[in-house]
Amino acid sequence: MASQVLPLELIDKCIGSRIWVVMKSEREFTGTLLGFDDFVNMVLEDVTEYEMTPQGTKKTKLGQTLLNGNNICMLIPGSDGPES
Amino acid sequence: MDEYPPPPDDALDTQTPPPPPQPRTTHTGSPTDFLKGVVGKKVIVRLNSGVDYRGVLSCLDGYMNIALEATEEHVEGNVTNRYGDAFIRGNNVLYISAAEEI
Amino acid sequence: MDGSSSGIQEPFDLIRLSLSERVFVKLRGDREMTGILHAYDGHMNLILSDVEETIMIVNEGEQATVNVAKRKMDMLFVRGDGVILVSPPSRT
Numbered sequence: 001m002a003s004q005v006l007p008l009e010l011i012d013k014c015i016g017s018r019i020w021v022v023m024k025s026e027r028e029f030t031g032t033l034l035g036f037d038d039f040v041n042m043v044l045e046d047v048t049e050y051e052m053t054p055q056g057t058k059k060t061k062l063g064q065t066l067l068n069g070n071n072i073c074m075l076i077p078g079s080d081g082p083e084s
Numbered sequence: 085m086d087e088y089p090p091p092p093d094d095a096l097d098t099q100t101p102p103p104p105p106q107p108r109t110t111h112t113g114s115p116t117d118f119l120k121g122v123v124g125k126k127v128i129v130r131l132n133s134g135v136d137y138r139g140v141l142s143c144l145d146g147y148m149n150i151a152l153e154a155t156e157e158h159v160e161g162n163v164t165n166r167y168g169d170a171f172i173r174g175n176n177v178l179y180i181s182a183a184e185e186i
Numbered sequence: 187m188d189g190s191s192s193g194i195q196e197p198f199d200l201i202r203l204s205l206s207e208r209v210f211v212k213l214r215g216d217r218e219m220t221g222i223l224h225a226y227d228g229h230m231n232l233i234l235s236d237v238e239e240t241i242m243i244v245n246e247g248e249q250a251t252v253n254v255a256k257r258k259m260d261m262l263f264v265r266g267d268g269v270i271l272v273s274p275p276s277r278t
Binding site for chain 1: 113114115116117118119122128132134148175177178179180181182183185186
């Protein structure tokens with residue numbers, strides 16, 4: 001029997017809560033998940049962007065943001081990111 | 085990205101009253117709703133290279149190709165170019181962020 | 187989707203309205219060019235004429251310097267996947 005819970009059903013349950021998004025590159029986002037589509041393009045609110053560089057981590061605060069799903073590597077539900 | 089919903093079919097609507105107003109009229113939720121709410125507003129478009137374009141979002145399509153007006157190009161915090169209009173090819177786009185209330 | 191002021195409905199309208207005009211094109215690999223836009227397609231493949239290309243060469247070092255190389259070409263095909271941005275410079 002194949003698994004009955006699809007990965008995106010799990011992400012759907014995260015709508016309204018904080019989520020940590022790790023990109024394929026050295027870049028991460030945290031925010032409140034407002035929605036997403038089949039490409040896992042994501043709409044986030046109260047966003048912090050983390051850019052990891054050899055010089056340190058650069059933080060950027062953002063409002064409502066549509067994040068392109070193309071370069072997303074993984075999603076960690078319920079977490080407030082690298083600082084938590 | 086998903087397709088935009090088709091326009092309502094007026095022929096079917098003659099029999100039924102209009103639906104009650106939605107409790108939430110702000111544009112939140114799916115990427116499509118976000119984009120509907122953000123057209124005409126100031127946005128920050130960040131590319132995968134880290135370059136930012138700040139301007140007024142004219143329109144976009146399903147590939148995330150973007151047309152911006154009154155665009156400033158920002159590299160590491162400095163304005164490096166200004167464009168009256170700019171077409172940005174969608175594959176370069178990391179995110180589109182609202183730079184004002186939507 | 188209504189274009190806010192210029193009456194364009196989709197991003198490609200911006201390109202269509204720039205046909206036969208001199209456009210600024212930014213490409214991957216720090217390449218920039220201007221040229222007369224003759225044709226484009228959905229991949230953003232472009233045909234440009236009377237092209238001037240600018241190549242930025244950054245010399246890392248104690249005092250980073252930027253060398254700018256320019257070259258001219260009569261007619262050019264640009265493969266769409268390298269395109270980052272297209273702007274009609276007449277309005278800038």
